Amino acid sequence: MDIQIHSFAEKRKNIRKKFQDKKDKKETIMIVSLVVVVFVCLMLLAWGLFPVPGKSVGFRKEIPFVQGNGRSLYLSCHLPGAYKGMEVDEGDKFPYKRFSEGDTMYCAYFGLLNIRSGPTAEDPVVARISYGDAIQVFWKENTGYVRVHYRKPHSAETVEGYCVIEELSETPPSDGRVFLDTPDYKQQDPRWGELSLGESYETIASAGCATSCLAMSYSYLEGTPTTPDGMAERLFYNEEGNLGFPKVYEQNWDSNYLEVSLLKLQEGIPVLIGGFKEDGHPHWVLINGYTGDGTELKASDFLIHDPASEERPTLAEFFEDYPVHNKIVYYQGENP
16 A cells, blocks of 8 residues: 555656656747847847837948949938849839938039939939038939939928939038029119119119119028019118118128128028228128138138129129128028
8 A cells, every 4th residue: 555655656746747847848948939039139130120219320321233224222221231232213112211311411512503303414404402502312323313302491392303423422511611592683684673662763773782682682581582673562762762671681880790791601691791982882792602711701702692793703802892891781580
């Protein structure tokens, strides 16, 4: 009887041991599996094949040229290896936000760079970008052009087209130069030259230099063309044809007008500047650019649009004919 009980107890002990061994084996397998999964995820993350929520990778990678459609993509998303070697049509939609938004690049050409409707120099110009303007770049054509998306300054209007890749930079210019794409209206233009200034005997052609400069400034800041005749309808003139500047424009008589002018240009705001001849005759021009390095301010480094002349491209040349400084005037309202 004692032997039977012992045998039964021993048998039950063996059964428990086998059960425990199986349980330990399952736990070991689960732990090993978990370690493998974690390791694989870490490797995917290290290779850039697993996006991190809320984190964008700040790089630009050009995918090798794809034969067949003449186009290679500029990769800009969480996945460095995504879409590699993939042919893309313009209608394709991409699942990643930064891929759909493109890479930000900057105009490195000092002046105006054309955006064309197609990827060749023969295609029509649909817009222009100026020095330092940011632009979204999507893919590169085998013609040296890139597909771009551009939002005009001080405007909600956007343009899509193509421009030359060699005139774009991955970083914004830092040399101190500024160029604003303001229109260049002439007060003698027959479309508005004979229009009277208020109830006075003066016309835009005879005394509308400040009106024309304000039209250039408003056109740039508002993002829509405002010609001198349209500008004249928005202004008040006294009986002698002198205008009253809008309240959103600051009038500055300080002697450091070159320093203030450069500061405003860097803020994207063109500056009106007035001067007198020796006989007291006044004139206004618009400062829309700067070509110096910012260390020594010289009038010859400031670019202007002169509504009465094509022969005075710089402020220094304006001062040669109008040597007595009057004041500067610039927009000082809410963000335009």
